[in-house]
Amino acid sequence: MTDLLEVDDLSPESLRRVLDRAAALKAETTGDELPRRTLTMLFEKPSTRTRTSFETGMTQLGGHAVFLGPDDVGLGGREPVRDIARSLAGYADAIMVRLFDHADAETVADHVDVPVINGLTDRAHPCQALADLLTLREVFGGDPATVAWVGDGNNVARSFAVGAAMLGHEVRAATPPAYGLGEDALSRAAGQAGSVTTVDDPAAAVSDADAVYTDVWVSMGEEDERETKLAAFEDGGYQVNEALLSNAPGARVLHCLPAHRGEEITDAVVESERSLVWQQAENRLHAQKGLLVELL
Numbered sequence: 001m002t003d004l005l006e007v008d009d010l011s012p013e014s015l016r017r018v019l020d021r022a023a024a025l026k027a028e029t030t031g032d033e034l035p036r037r038t039l040t041m042l043f044e045k046p047s048t049r050t051r052t053s054f055e056t057g058m059t060q061l062g063g064h065a066v067f068l069g070p071d072d073v074g075l076g077g078r079e080p081v082r083d084i085a086r087s088l089a090g091y092a093d094a095i096m097v098r099l100f101d102h103a104d105a106e107t108v109a110d111h112v113d114v115p116v117i118n119g120l121t122d123r124a125h126p127c128q129a130l131a132d133l134l135t136l137r138e139v140f141g142g143d144p145a146t147v148a149w150v151g152d153g154n155n156v157a158r159s160f161a162v163g164a165a166m167l168g169h170e171v172r173a174a175t176p177p178a179y180g181l182g183e184d185a186l187s188r189a190a191g192q193a194g195s196v197t198t199v200d201d202p203a204a205a206v207s208d209a210d211a212v213y214t215d216v217w218v219s220m221g222e223e224d225e226r227e228t229k230l231a232a233f234e235d236g237g238y239q240v241n242e243a244l245l246s247n248a249p250g251a252r253v254l255h256c257l258p259a260h261r262g263e264e265i266t267d268a269v270v271e272s273e274r275s276l277v278w279q280q281a282e283n284r285l286h287a288q289k290g291l292l293v294e295l296l
Helices: 012-027 049-060 081-089 102-110 126-140 155-166 183-189 202-206 223-235 277-295
Strands: 038-043 064-068 094-098 116-120 146-150 170-174 195-199 211-214 252-255
Touching: 012 126, 012 155, 012 277, 038 049, 038 081, 049 064, 049 094, 049 116, 049 277, 081 094, 081 102, 094 102, 102 116, 116 126, 116 277, 126 155, 126 211, 126 252, 126 277, 146 155, 146 202, 155 170, 155 183, 155 195, 170 202, 183 195, 252 277
Parallel strands: 038 064, 038 094, 094 116, 146 170, 146 211, 170 195, 211 252
Antiparallel strands: none
């Protein structure tokens, strides 16, 4: 494996190996696995967890991270994406991108010979999936779990569903008809050790689940769709609240953050003892460290 643009660029075996390494690195507070290595981070989108976790991770591994934001580069404006990519590859041992258009991430990967990591695009968020799967492993001991996805079938949902199926988990996805996971994600999950199924009713998806996962209904770049999307999700009962969770009394709750409290999830649920949100957020650091060591 050279790049991680989609979670299934990893095989199930290499995915487990990344998580094994992440768990070991989480238990070890210092290390020098990547001395004198540099990660260049190319950002079009705002970030809290992605930038901080990658930058901290490289520091803890003995390396260095360089941040390039929209004002630094102007991706595709001042110069073509392929030219930026080839220049950065001459300086860095790996490139992490957080972009709007997944095709731009593919262009970067096509024009360099260093590993390229997708830190988020409109199509996929594999690094979040690694953190989610590490969290499930910590909570459920590596046993297959039943996870209900409730809400938008967005980039986070697609990456999580495929990655979870690779490790033998069962995912039940409840989304409004117009906002499903899509045939591509469903076909990639098919034939894995686990399964991904779609249901119409959020309560049916959540029933007796081990965990319930949701994300924002309106992602970055979709602000013009806000009113339409809110109506579809509110009318369908997709908010993760105490009433919905009564269908799964023991279920834990996942959210990748940022959370729009009062929309897709209530404040009470985020702050409850069910919540794994902060464990998930911390695990972005450890999962990405495992990935970086594996790649480099």
